[in-house]
Amino acid sequence: MSTILKIFVFPAALVIMCLGVLTILGGHITPGGGFQGGAMIAAALIFCLIVYGLKDSPFHLSHDFLAAIESIGALIFVFLGIAGLVFSGFYLYNLGVDIYNIVPVAIKNIFDYPDPTHAGILPYLNFAVGLKVMVGLTAVVIAFMGFKEYEKGSNESDDEFEELDEGEVE
C-alpha cells in the first residue's frame, strides 16, 4: 500500500472506532445499535488489516483475544437473559425498566442504565452484541487473510518439491 494510506489509516481507524462505540451507545434511542456499531469497529480493524497487512497491523488481534471477547459478549447476553428469568420469570425481561412492577426496587436499580431514558438492560445487550459482532466480522477477514498466506506458503513449497523432483529425474 502507498505511504499516504499507511500514515492516514491508523488515526482514521481510531476515529471510526469511536463512532462505532457511539453507535452502540445510542442503540436504544437512535438508529443503530450493537450490530451496526460492532460492524463499524470491525470496519476500522479491517481497514488496518488491509492496508498494513496481517503481520504489520498496529492492532494485535490474537486468537485468544478474539475468542475471549466473543465469549464475554455471549456470556453477558446470556447472563442478562437468565437474570430476567430468575427475578421475574421471563427470559430477557427488562429488569431495569420493570413495566409489570414485579421486581424488587433494589434489583431494578442494579439493572438500570444511568441516562435520561433509563432504558434498563437494552444498552447492555447492545454492548454485548457489539463485542460479538466486532470480533466475528474481524475474525472472518483475519481467517481469509491467513488462508491466503497459507496458500501462498503451500504453493511455494509445491514449487520447491517440483524443482526437487525434476532434479531427481535428470
Add this chain to the structure above:
Amino acid sequence: MITVYIGPIILGLLLGFVLGTRIRDVPESGLKFNASVYLLFIIVAFIMAYALGPFPYYIDTPFASGFVAAAVGIILGKLTFGRGTKPQKTED
C-alpha cells in the same frame, strides 16, 4: 448546570479501553506512531464530538460524551497495556 450521565461514559470508556489495549508498535513495518498521532487523534475526537453535539438526544454536555469517553478509553488502553512491540502471530 451541566448534568453528566454516567452510563455512556462508563460503557464508552470500557469499549475504548478494550480496543486500546490491542495497539502495538510494529518496528518491522517501518512506521512508528508516536505521541503526536495520539495528540492529533484526541484533538480531532474533541472537535468531532462537539460537532456531533450531545448525541444521542441527551442535553447534558455540549459534546457527545460517549465519543469522548471512547477516545479517552483508547488512549488509556494504549498507555496501560498497549506498550509492547510484539509482532503479530499469524498461526498457532
